[in-house]
Amino acid sequence: MLEVNDISIQFGGEQVLQNFSCRVEKGGLACVVGRSGCGKTSLLKALIGLTPYCGGTIRIAGTELNESSCAFVRKITAYLPQELVFPNEDIMDIVLQTLRIGGVKNVRLSMPLLHQNIQRLGLEPELLDKRMAEISGGQRQRVMIAVLSMLDKQVWLLDEPTAALDEKSRDLVIRFLIEEQRCGKTIVAVSHDPVFASRCSTIIRLD
Amino acid sequence: MGTIDISYISLLVGMLLLLIPIFYIWYYETKLLKAICIGAVRMVVQMLFIGVYLRYLFEWDNPVINSVWVFIMVYIASETALTRTRVKRSVLMMPLVIGFVVAGVLIGLYFLGIVLKLDNVFSAQYFIPIMGILLGNMLTVNVIAVGTFYSTLQREQNLYYFLLGNGASRSEALKPFVRQAIVKSFSPTIANMAVMGLVSLPGTMIGQILGGSSPHVAIKYQIMIVVITMSASMLSLMIAIQLSSKRAFDGYGRMKQVMKG
Numbered sequence: 001m002l003e004v005n006d007i008s009i010q011f012g013g014e015q016v017l018q019n020f021s022c023r024v025e026k027g028g029l030a031c032v033v034g035r036s037g038c039g040k041t042s043l044l045k046a047l048i049g050l051t052p053y054c055g056g057t058i059r060i061a062g063t064e065l066n067e068s069s070c071a072f073v074r075k076i077t078a079y080l081p082q083e084l085v086f087p088n089e090d091i092m093d094i095v096l097q098t099l100r101i102g103g104v105k106n107v108r109l110s111m112p113l114l115h116q117n118i119q120r121l122g123l124e125p126e127l128l129d130k131r132m133a134e135i136s137g138g139q140r141q142r143v144m145i146a147v148l149s150m151l152d153k154q155v156w157l158l159d160e161p162t163a164a165l166d167e168k169s170r171d172l173v174i175r176f177l178i179e180e181q182r183c184g185k186t187i188v189a190v191s192h193d194p195v196f197a198s199r200c201s202t203i204i205r206l207d
Numbered sequence: 208m209g210t211i212d213i214s215y216i217s218l219l220v221g222m223l224l225l226l227i228p229i230f231y232i233w234y235y236e237t238k239l240l241k242a243i244c245i246g247a248v249r250m251v252v253q254m255l256f257i258g259v260y261l262r263y264l265f266e267w268d269n270p271v272i273n274s275v276w277v278f279i280m281v282y283i284a285s286e287t288a289l290t291r292t293r294v295k296r297s298v299l300m301m302p303l304v305i306g307f308v309v310a311g312v313l314i315g316l317y318f319l320g321i322v323l324k325l326d327n328v329f330s331a332q333y334f335i336p337i338m339g340i341l342l343g344n345m346l347t348v349n350v351i352a353v354g355t356f357y358s359t360l361q362r363e364q365n366l367y368y369f370l371l372g373n374g375a376s377r378s379e380a381l382k383p384f385v386r387q388a389i390v391k392s393f394s395p396t397i398a399n400m401a402v403m404g405l406v407s408l409p410g411t412m413i414g415q416i417l418g419g420s421s422p423h424v425a426i427k428y429q430i431m432i433v434v435i436t437m438s439a440s441m442l443s444l445m446i447a448i449q450l451s452s453k454r455a456f457d458g459y460g461r462m463k464q465v466m467k468g
Contacts, residue, residue, distance in 0.1 A: 049459040067458035079372030101375040
């Protein structure tokens with residue numbers, strides 16, 4: 001489903017990855033681990049062309065990533081960056097906007113499923129009536145994971161999905177991701193969390 | 208009813224009022240002291256010169272000379288906006304010039320030709336002041352909006368990449384940033400428009416009344432001035448953002464280094 005062959009990435013003038021290769025099978029749950037600054041986030045972003053890389057190739061669902069194919073690759077990929085800062089708008093506006101750009105045709109029909117997913121992540125659907133600044137970082141992260149699950153994308157790329165969460169919330173997120181994986185999603189997540197890494201089917205080590 | 212002239216001594220006495228903002232700017236160490244002093248001196252010198260230029264421009268009343276003069280105004284406005292927004296010249300200069308020219312000419316000529324029904328739309332008496340008002344407003348809006356757009360985009364890149372990475376086109380992913388830029392730059396104008404005549408009595412209207420026009424005529428001009436400045440400002444802003452964003456991103460939609468320094 002996801003193949004990285006012999007790529008190198010520079011970040012801030014420093015070589016963070018050199019001649020790097022990895023592979024994640026369809027339906028896999030992979031955790032990218034390594035010390036801070038080793039290029040985990042850069043690798044995740046490179047998979048959808050958000051970070052430049054040189055040499056080698058990246059293939060997602062059989063499509064080689066390049067300038068002309070990146071729009072298609074992003075259509076089949078869900079991406080959640082770390083520390084996402086939203087304007088202080090109504091959460092529902094941001095949810096609707098994300099669903100729209102993610103290609104969800106009938107947003108109104110999707111609401112019951114969204115509420116159900118939010119509850120699976122230990123949150124109350126009433127949270128959607130608040131503004132972004134009124135909820136915590138951990139709640140925001142779980143709301144966005146629930147929203148991404150609505151996009152029906154084959155590949156999920158998540159940057160530190162369990163950061164800023166207490167143990168109980170973290171376990172709910174891990175369970176949620178494993179259930180999505182069992183439904184056929186291919187998930188690649190950057191994480192410093194050893195508990196999360198221990199539940200993944202593949203470990204991509206960057207050290 | 209003629210307008211009472213202001214003698215140069217009285218003008219100096221009047222300008223003493225500038226000491227109030229200068230004092231607070233100095234007291235709160237805003238680092239704007241040099242800028243306000245240079246700005247005040249430039250304003251006086253430029254206004255003295257413009258008095259001379261305008262006399263000749265009105266005497267010659269030549270469409271080509273008037274157009275060249277307006278283009279010089281566009282160039283200076285673009286340079287000023289470029290300096291204030293701190294965006295790289297290679298990204299923003301041409302989009303600003305094109306935005307100012309297209310919006311200024313389209314909206315200005317619409318007003319002069321269709322609303323005022325002038326036989327000669329390039330007549331110095333109308334063309335130069337109207338383009339001056341339009342450019343002044345377009346400059347203010349573009350400085351605030353374009354500066355906000357690129358600085359917010361730089362600061363909140365994660366949001367842009369989140370939208371792009373989930374399948375948004377570049378223009379869809381830029382929408383929240385354009386929205387913020389519009390809100391920030393147009394909110395004062397919209398608030399001012401809503402209380403015009405109740406709280407604020409705008410400059411164009413006051414100038415016309417002091418110059419001897421009837422309030423009835425002055426009001427109609429003022430309404431049109433608000434409408435054309437707002438339309439031209441929005442049009443020039445959209446052109447500047449659309450054209451500059453073609454240069455600010457690479458083929459993958461990744462943001463290039465667009466701010467100076």
